[in-house]
Amino acid sequence: MGFRHKDIIALKDLNKEEIQLLLDTADSLSEINRRDIKKVPTLRGKTVINLFYEASTRTRTSFEIAAKRLSADAVNITASTSSVTKGETLSDTANNLLAMKPDIIVMRHSISGAHEYLAKRVSCSVINAGDGAHEHPSQGLLDMLTMRQKFGKLEGLKVAIVGDITHSRVARSDIYGLTTMGAHVFLAGPPTMMPIGIERLGNVTVCKDMREAVDQADVVMMLRIQLERQGKTLLPSMREYARYFGLNPAVLSLAKKDAIVMHPGPINRGVELSSVVADCDQSHVLKQVENGVAVRMAMLYHVCGGEPVE
């Protein structure tokens, strides 16, 4: 089957077959990234605009490389250099970009729902590179690809996600994707960072203690604490946060022997992950980054109407 969506805005919108297709395609395309000449002509003549209203190094670079390896022309617009600072509305910006006939707009925006807004107003494809605290589908997909590569499947995996769930678009995309694929998500974090009704989002169990979540887990996903944002009222100190919700070797030892450690990055060493854990063999953080390129190639490929690869 082909991919029936013009846009990829939320993993909530994708069914099992669609996620499977994206992961399979990413697996096939990942081979290109290991070649000497890392380029195929698949999307030659297509134009991808990376419209970033929020700072990002990893995701923006990853999308740009993904586009270029498929031979698409990629242009980057960041909020600080664009007319956004002149007060142009998203709708006007979108229409102006559209006048230049792009095929895909990849957008990151600080406001949840900005992509749904954009997608309703433009004829080209829209790919969500993160919207507010809503979703971050490419991250969810690369997380699942990393897990699938390690365990051969997603069904039945126990995945612990630890940290600031309230403000995390990664957590939401992971929850939707993993639930659809048959995994079970265990959440842990301070109650100030655990939103109402999160357990109803999917196959989710909320744990009081981080150790409960990590116990016998296949995957331990640590979320980034944003010191600048959450410092004020949600936590007494990073020190105390690290004590209860940081991953150190003792806590990690509760997980399955072959468990993997993941983190969407950038890591606050000594907060979410102790350095020992960040650099240990179980850490798949760089594998995630590597898979990010392949997953984003798959996303670009399929919104352009690409057929399943072999």
Next chain:
Amino acid sequence: MNLLIKGGRVIDPSQGIDETMDILIADGVILELGKGLGAPEGYQVIDASGLLVTPGLIDMHVHLRDPGLEYKEDIATGSRAAAAGGFTSVACMPNTSPVIDNKAVASYVVNKAKSEALVNVFPVGAITKGSKGESLAEMGDLKEAGCVAVSDDGKPVCSTELMRRALEYAKGIGITVISHSEDLSLVGEGVMNEGFVSTELGLKGIPWAAEDIAVAREVYLAEFACAPIHIAHISTVGSARIIRNAKARGVKVTCETAPHYFTLTDEAVRGYNTDAKMNPPLRSDADVAAMKAGLADGTIDAIATDHAPHHLDEKDVEFNLALNGIVGLETSLPLSLKLVEEGVLDLKGLVSVMSCNPAKILGIDRGTLRAGAVADVTIIDPAKEWEVEAAKLESKSKNSPFIGWKMKGKAVYTVVKGQVVYQA
């Protein structure tokens, strides 16, 4: 113009009337209510058979945006929307530009309304100068200029001490204080009700406690100061409970809710619908049920729309950037009539909360069809089915979550001071 409204089902709770009667109106005043009245020469006769005839409906909470924000609405267009919705009187909030916090601005509203408005416009003045919450506005002047209440609507008076003094001072003047009850520190950067939907949409939530805590404060202050207070747009289970308990122990508290709070929940926000963004935010099923229960048992005294026109440019944006509020004047009546169909209110109860009670709370000589009263009358076809269309709204702004809704019930004549100002 003199009028005979013939054969309608007259519902006037102020006189305990619910029966088929005729109403004779001359020189803007109700002459007589009775059966089989004949029309003297030169009277226009309205055949109201099959229709409801009520004291003119009063919306005690609207934003006419005039002066200063006329691109959203002005006194003329807002009053046309009111008339089309069956309202003969509106009380307009002072968060204009400049704020209605002095005699000059209040007089501007009163005078402009006199020359341009189809319906009675009663301005509400500010509680504090500039609605900044720092010092009391000149309430005596405001009252003399025609203000029927004071409110810093749009924001709470954050200082509890200042609110206490406002209640005491207003009591001396004899003017109603209307509270916008909200604990701003709890609201923070919230943009919708805090609950499952906000979690799913990844939008920052506003907890119900932000309203309940503020309502509780107002109730205690009113109780302490032995002064009346009116709470605007309540939306939560807790607000209704706090006010119910306060009334039971004799606190002089009244309150209103809006049609959207007994019609919609935060589910309406899905799809990041900015026409479902307002303050207070749409809440849960339990809150909707509490609004109905509060109306049914008299805890909630009034239905007011919080008619809040905004330009498309202020709504057609990302959710967090959209301004709060929806237009309500033209959809309030059918949404409220639904409560009658559901058995929440009987027709007398409905007319009480949409006319008699608001008149009492504001202390205006309206809300009755008694002989000698100003002839403000609404004639309603409760069976008329229609669809809400943006292009047909009289309001300058079209920000309504009810666009496209099939409605039942409509004002077919709106009569202000004996003049038919709207006819469907």
